[in-house]
Amino acid sequence: MGESTGRRRDDGDETDRRAYRVAYDGRAYHGFQRQPDVPTVEDALLDALRALDVCPGDGTPPGWAAAGRTDAGVSALAQTVAFDAPAWLSPAAFTSELPADVWVWADAAAPADFHATHDATSRAYTYHLHAPADEVDDARARGTLAELAGEHDFHNLTPDDEGTVRDLETDLEREGEFLRLRLRASGFPRQLVRRVVSLVAEFGRGTPSGDRLERVLSPEPLSGPEGVPPAPAEPLVLTEVSYSVSFEGNNRVLSEAREWFEARRVEGATLARVSATIGSSLPE
Structure with missing residues (x-):
């Protein structure tokens, strides 16, 4: 660098x-x-x-x-x-x-x-879920995420055996073709955020059986087809970790980092257009 x-x-x-x-x-x-x-x-x-x-x-x-x-x-x-x-x-x-x-x-x-x-007193993650409005019911997705807020034993949404009881704060916003999910807790067992996202997408895109969420949050373990797989990792960002100490940003590094991540954004947007051009132009 x-x-x-x-x-x-x-x-x-x-x-x-x-x-x-x-x-x-x-x-x-x-x-x-x-x-x-x-x-x-x-x-x-x-x-x-x-x-x-x-x-x-x-x-x-x-x-x-x-x-x-x-x-x-x-x-x-x-x-x-x-x-x-x-x-x-x-x-x-x-x-x-x-x-x-x-x-x-x-x-x-x-x-x-x-x-x-x-x-660390709390940690927050943000997940960018590709969820076009014509494929996902925002109200169902938002309602599912709200049901997962608060203190629960999330043992069915993590491979961990310990530390599965968490008090979860949640938020969901639509941004074009994406739903931005934000989750905050004192800590997160492995894959919890990504499995919460999968569950929200499942409800937003369809109509699971009426007791699906109840079964996920029940003391009984889920197995096989009933299990909730983790959503892909790449759309997930660790966005905040809170402490009692005060951080001071370095102006030079911040400026250069903003430029680098902007260049990556432009590169990704350009490649997305290339894929869209090819995909939309292939014969039926």
Whole structure:
């Protein structure tokens, strides 16, 4: 991403706990958390810190933790990592060693015992569901999402066995051919958001049996055809993680990141028109 704006580690550098906001296009990554033999966002961040001599060997800096684990293909606006960092490690210096689709755009001073996972008070995700108005009944979709709001045991909407009781805040808005679903909770078990989206789409596009939602939220496990599969990962974005610390954005990184994501938007819109041209022109 260009020339580094920071310096490499010096043995005399003092460190303090800092938190960093991270935005990324997750389509090229097998999720956030490190895995053997596949690219992940965490690998990209730690590789950058090693290049800056902040991270030793194959390990992690002291205090290293992230706000959460996003699945393969999921993107983020406000993923957050925290660790003991030297004062010179600005968002611009961090970003200078990152690949083009990962941006550290803000940082915050944090208490010595700050933990990016456990100190998050809430997390919010946004899902962009392709749902043309002539295919989806907005009222049914909105009503289904409202029924899922509040505290429930979502064990039938996640592969996790623990931490399945959550108090969910929900919102749905139409934006052209898309429904934008926003979900907020203190935390999310795996695939919960994507399975909620699948259930909302199922009700919006058809008329499931009257007790379908009741069965999903019941203590009895669903299996086989009754199960709710996760919606595709790529339309999902981690949009907010709340903490008591105050983040300060880096103007240079923010400007460059906006330009990069706008270029990706234009590229995607252009390719969509190419696909539309071919698809609509093929003979019946």
